[in-house]
Amino acid sequence: MTPNTPASAIEITGLTKDFSLNLRGVKLRAVENLTLTVPQGEVFGLLGPNGSGKSTTIKIILGLLEPTVGECKVFGVPSGRVDSRLNVGYLPEAPYFYRYLSGEELVRFYARICGVPKKVLKDRVREVIDWVGLTGASHRRVGTYSKGMLQRIGLAQALVHDPRLIILDEPTAGVDPVGSAEISELILKLKKQGKTVLITSHLLAQIEDICDRVAILDKGKLIVEGAVNDLVGLRDRQSLIVDSLPPAELDELRGWLAARGHVLNAVEQPRTRLDQLFLSKVSRPKKEGDSQ
Amino acid sequence: MNTAFPFPLSGRSVPFSLGRLGIVAGNTFLEAVRQKLFNFLLLLAVALVASAQLFREFNFGSSELKFISDFGFGAMVFFGSTLTIAATAQLFFSEIENRTALTILAKPIWRTEFIFGKFLGVFAVVGVFCALTTILLLGLLYHRETALMTANPEAFEAGRIIHYGDLVLMGVLQWLKFGVLAAFTLLIASFSNTNLYTVVMGFFVLVICHLQYLARDAYGSVASLPLRLLVQLLGYIFPNFQVFNLADQIGIGVGIDAAVFLRVAGYALIYIAVIGALAVYSFRNREI
Ligand SMILES: Nc1ncnc2c1ncn2[C@@H]1O[C@H](COP(=O)(O)OP(=O)(O)OP(=O)(O)O)[C@@H](O)[C@H]1O
Numbered sequence: 001m002t003p004n005t006p007a008s009a010i011e012i013t014g015l016t017k018d019f020s021l022n023l024r025g026v027k028l029r030a031v032e033n034l035t036l037t038v039p040q041g042e043v044f045g046l047l048g049p050n051g052s053g054k055s056t057t058i059k060i061i062l063g064l065l066e067p068t069v070g071e072c073k074v075f076g077v078p079s080g081r082v083d084s085r086l087n088v089g090y091l092p093e094a095p096y097f098y099r100y101l102s103g104e105e106l107v108r109f110y111a112r113i114c115g116v117p118k119k120v121l122k123d124r125v126r127e128v129i130d131w132v133g134l135t136g137a138s139h140r141r142v143g144t145y146s147k148g149m150l151q152r153i154g155l156a157q158a159l160v161h162d163p164r165l166i167i168l169d170e171p172t173a174g175v176d177p178v179g180s181a182e183i184s185e186l187i188l189k190l191k192k193q194g195k196t197v198l199i200t201s202h203l204l205a206q207i208e209d210i211c212d213r214v215a216i217l218d219k220g221k222l223i224v225e226g227a228v229n230d231l232v233g234l235r236d237r238q239s240l241i242v243d244s245l246p247p248a249e250l251d252e253l254r255g256w257l258a259a260r261g262h263v264l265n266a267v268e269q270p271r272t273r274l275d276q277l278f279l280s281k282v283s284r285p286k287k288e289g290d291s292q
Numbered sequence: 293m294n295t296a297f298p299f300p301l302s303g304r305s306v307p308f309s310l311g312r313l314g315i316v317a318g319n320t321f322l323e324a325v326r327q328k329l330f331n332f333l334l335l336l337a338v339a340l341v342a343s344a345q346l347f348r349e350f351n352f353g354s355s356e357l358k359f360i361s362d363f364g365f366g367a368m369v370f371f372g373s374t375l376t377i378a379a380t381a382q383l384f385f386s387e388i389e390n391r392t393a394l395t396i397l398a399k400p401i402w403r404t405e406f407i408f409g410k411f412l413g414v415f416a417v418v419g420v421f422c423a424l425t426t427i428l429l430l431g432l433l434y435h436r437e438t439a440l441m442t443a444n445p446e447a448f449e450a451g452r453i454i455h456y457g458d459l460v461l462m463g464v465l466q467w468l469k470f471g472v473l474a475a476f477t478l479l480i481a482s483f484s485n486t487n488l489y490t491v492v493m494g495f496f497v498l499v500i501c502h503l504q505y506l507a508r509d510a511y512g513s514v515a516s517l518p519l520r521l522l523v524q525l526l527g528y529i530f531p532n533f534q535v536f537n538l539a540d541q542i543g544i545g546v547g548i549d550a551a552v553f554l555r556v557a558g559y560a561l562i563y564i565a566v567i568g569a570l571a572v573y574s575f576r577n578r579e580i
């Protein structure tokens with residue numbers, strides 16, 4: 001990294017976006033006075049209910065939409081400029097690609113647009129397709145892909161030019177729990193390499209597992225922003241998990257705690273989470289054999 | 293990730309690149325091929341040959357040949373214009389409607405490269421159509437001329453009467469004309485919201501381009517001042533497609549003057565450049 005690299009990957013200041021709905025000047029405010037900084041090297045979650053302006057914010061970051069007010073910089077470069085997108089990979093929500101290309105042709109097309117050098121092109125395309133587990137289907141037309149496979153090939157094209165910032169708009173929508181766990185793993189791997197990831201998702205459990213920071217939007221306004229640990233950690237509580245404790249000993253334990261002035265707040269039957277059950281029962285597809 | 297794989301991408305400026313433009317054009321052409329647009333072309337070509345065969349029985353000598361050539365170019369202009377407008381609108385809106393434009397424009401690519409890439413892709417498709425129909429027409433004429441020569445050799449004492457080279461030039465000019473039409477359609481598409489609107493407006497432009505000279509002749513001197521100004525204004529904005537019909541006697545009789553050909557070709561290229569630039573300007577402000 002060059003010394004003049006700015007500290008933050010994305011810097012949004014005072015951003016407002018209005019859409020005009022008709023010619024009479026009726027406007028819809030999709031994002032309102034948003035100020036947000038995404039530090040480099042972190043996984044940042046952008047959360048919010050449907051229609052809260054997450055995708056709109058992302059499109060402004062990518063220069064696909066012009067801000068009405070305010071500005072947005074990517075690695076210090078204003079996001080309207082073409083060179084602000086050099087180091088950015090983007091997976092749109094509900095992606096849909098050129099259906100007449102095969103998976104491999106599609107990734108190669110985007111790689112060439114991004115200027116991936118010719119001599120590494122072929123290997124690089126194979127490599128990213130392998131990461132997302134689509135090697136077995138890479139020669140099929142994208143038009144025949146399932147929803148989850150489209151997300152995966154979209155992820156491959158977002159990563160093919162080795163960007164420093166990866167923006168994923170609902171990467172796990174329509175992906176099965178196994179695939180979704182794989183995407184989580186992939187994101188953590190990217191983080192280890194020092195990449196910055198901006199992700200939106202409605203799977204809050206997943207966001208909680210992988211994100212360092214989150215911001216929550218509601219009706220276009222930022223309502224919460226901070227480190228995940230600060231936001232959800234309950235510092236004054238602990239939980240103990242004990243194997244098959246007889247009721248008599250539980251009472252004893254309660255008494256022991258009471259004698260020391262502590263209260264046993266709850267006794268629960270821990271359950272395995274449904275997604276963990278799913279993951280343990282469903283065979284993980286080998287990468288090559290994915291989807292035949 | 294493979295650590296031996298850093299690209300020297302960061303901190304670069306992004307110059308305009310003909311390479312990227314070509315990649316977009318190639319992909320657009322490939323879409324036309326794979327979405328079976330060319331089957332439609334083939335069908336047109338076959339229909340053309342078949343209908344021209346119907347006029348075999350005339351046997352009018354050279355006037356039959358002229359008829360075939362006029363008919364052939366007439367069909368080429370009609371089907372070619374339809375194809376140009378439909379293909380331009382379709383190949384542009386497939387990107388918008390399928391939201392693939394979102395993904396590609398989020399890459400380091402200039403919108404100029406995108407628009408001109410789309411244009412070149414369409415231009416190549418139309419070029420294939422023009423080449424195909426011209427070749428077919430030439431084959432047909434040659435075949436007919438040979439037959440007529442053996443039937444009544446005295447009419448062909450001076451050898452073959454068709455200037456095949458001129459016919460090729462005519463084919464090239466039609467192609468350039470379709471290029472102007474494609475640029476116009478792209479300009480409309482760049483700000484319009486639907487495919488249908490684009491196609492309808494495209495045909496509107498086509499009609500104006502073909503008929504404006506009539507209006508100029510009819511109203512140029514007699515009509516009231518505002519109407520005259522309007523007609524003149526249309527004449528400045530829209531190209532006159534009539535200039536692409538270099539000879540009434542297409543391919544037969546007087547040949548095509550090289551200087552005139554170049555002038556008309558230049559006329560087309562300038563129009564393509566200007567209209568294309570306007571399309572880029574309007575597309576730059578489009579929200580994807
Ligand atoms: N092109 C547009 N024209 C008009 N309104 C738009 C446009 N794009 C988005 N909007 C509006 O802006 C608001 C924010 O939309 P946005 O897509 O950013 O929401 P989101 O947070 O991504 O929601 P979701 O979770 O459903 O993806 C919505 O009310 C939407 O209707």
Ligand SMILES: [Mg+2]
Binds near residue numbers: 055056093169
């Ligand atoms: Mg969204």
